[in-house]
Amino acid sequence: MEFAGLRKHCAAITRISVAADWARxxxxxxxxxxxxxxxxxxxxxxxxxxxxxxxxxxxSTGFCGALDPALGIGDIFVxxxxxxxxxxxxxxxxxxxxxxxxxxxxVAQTAAEKAKLRTTGASAVEMEAAGVQVRxxxxxxxxxxxxxxxxxxxxxxxxxxxxxxxxxxxxATMQILRSAMKDPVPRFRExxxxxxxCWTAARxxxxxxxxxxF
Numbered sequence: 001m002e003f004a005g006l007r008k009h010c011a012a013i014t015r016i017s018v019a020a021d022w023a024r025x026x027x028x029x030x031x032x033x034x035x036x037x038x039x040x041x042x043x044x045x046x047x048x049x050x051x052x053x054x055x056x057x058x059x060s061t062g063f064c065g066a067l068d069p070a071l072g073i074g075d076i077f078v079x080x081x082x083x084x085x086x087x088x089x090x091x092x093x094x095x096x097x098x099x100x101x102x103x104x105x106x107v108a109q110t111a112a113e114k115a116k117l118r119t120t121g122a123s124a125v126e127m128e129a130a131g132v133q134v135r136x137x138x139x140x141x142x143x144x145x146x147x148x149x150x151x152x153x154x155x156x157x158x159x160x161x162x163x164x165x166x167x168x169x170x171x172a173t174m175q176i177l178r179s180a181m182k183d184p185v186p187r188f189r190e191x192x193x194x195x196x197x198c199w200t201a202a203r204x205x206x207x208x209x210x211x212x213x214f
Contacts (some may be wrong), residue, residue, distance in 0.1 A: 004199070040169045063150040104127060117139045
């Protein structure tokens with residue numbers, strides 16, 4: 001889903017066989033790119049980098065949670081640093097917010113946790129960039145991180161997403177649905193709302209990445 005918006009800007013999209021859940025090669029603005037998705041978390045993201053070949057530039061991309069109250073759904077966040085370590089930033093004519101990114105090993109589930117992360121100076125939070133950053137440093141290639149917001153700073157998830165996150169980086173869908181049945185009105189509404197937000201975020205993310213110069 002995170003690549004849905006970008007794929008609309010690509011040509012010659014081809015499935016490739018690598019050690020990752022999903023991978024495509026494509027042409028974007030005259031350049032060859034490889035899009036790889038491999039589940040949530042730093043470990044799975046690092047494996048995605050390992051699966052790629054002939055890397056000259058790495059962009060960690062996808063969704064994020066807002067820590068800065070000014071960030072809205074579908075807003076683009078460009079990391080200037082990940083876990084306090086500076087990273088490269090792309091050039092673009094499109095509007096975005098730039099700042100520090102917190103990259104943690106779980107979903108930031110509550111507004112209270114987001115507020116605590118905000119005190120570190122971070123403006124957004126996600127789960128993969130730290131793992132990708134380590135691989136990029138080892139390879140000696142430029143590293144960028146561009147994200148789109150799917151949940152707000154003052155929101156607490158009604159669904160316990162962390163308990164449903166498996167070792168392979170995938171969320172156990174049936175576990176989430178069974179848990180949602182215990183309090184169906186707010187939890188199912190949240191799932192529908194989150195899916196709708198993800199489509200919005202994918203669209204804005206694709207439009208932004210297609211305009212970027214890395």
